[in-house]
Amino acid sequence: MTRPLSDEQPSGNQGRKVAARNRAALIAAAREIYAEHGLDAPLSAIARRAGVGQGVLYRHFPDRAAIGTAVLEENVRQIEKVAAADASDIVRILGVLTWHVTESTAFLGILHAHGASSRSGALAYAAALSKRVEQAVRARMPGGHRLAGHPDDLMIAIAMVSGAATGPTREHREHRARRAWRLLGVEVGPVRPYEE
Structure with a gap:
């Protein structure tokens, strides 16, 4: 499984691809975390599961409702x-x-x-x-x-x-x-x- 990259560190002209991969990883991680711990699970757990920092999560999803x-x-x-x-x-x-x-x-x-x-x-x-x-x-x-x-x-x-x-x-x-x-x-x- 390819680990998502930080949005801040795109190589070459990969910025949009990296951002799209990170967004997809965050959605998949949120689905897993919600299934395991419910909708009140900490957003930091979602970021960790996706392999990105919380800043990347908040760049894509400003709040809990947005990721849900x-x-x-x-x-x-x-x-x-x-x-x-x-x-x-x-x-x-x-x-x-x-x-x-x-x-x-x-x-x-x-x-x-x-x-x-x-x-x-x-x-x-x-x-x-x-x-x-x-x-x-x-x-x-x-x-x-x-x-x-x-x-x-x-x-x-x-x-x-x-x-x-x-x-x-x-x-x-x-x-x-x-x-x-x-x-x-x-x-x-x-x-x-x-x-x-």
Whole structure:
């Protein structure tokens, strides 16, 4: 694994590439730290896990909300990418979605926010992200699929699975998420991140 470089030390004309790698490393580290320690984990732990200084973290993400938003955006973007891929089917898409549910504590909140009141900007934002997930998954859902019946069935099922995906380790959360899908009678593909 390539260790991120400091934004201050780009070699040659590598500044933007280094900054992009550091940003990606910070998002991946935040996802891991949040999954292990919850959303209140210290930002310094995220910087350490990413292999960068706190100054680099704050240059990319000025506060806790900014890095949480970046994790959520990346999760949704991956689900949209897998749904848009030519070879994707609903089983594969649900596997990627389940990976994000079990890997990313921050992701769980948006899945439960569907239909939440839009009194605050954060809830409206969460509802918009939830809608993007729903649209991406629904676009690949075959007409006769178990979750295609009622318009609310898909997001209720995802909320139920994400609620079941609890536990001290990612493996435990994955086991519980797979059991929840089985209880709902829904087939899920390999639980892993989307790889192009």
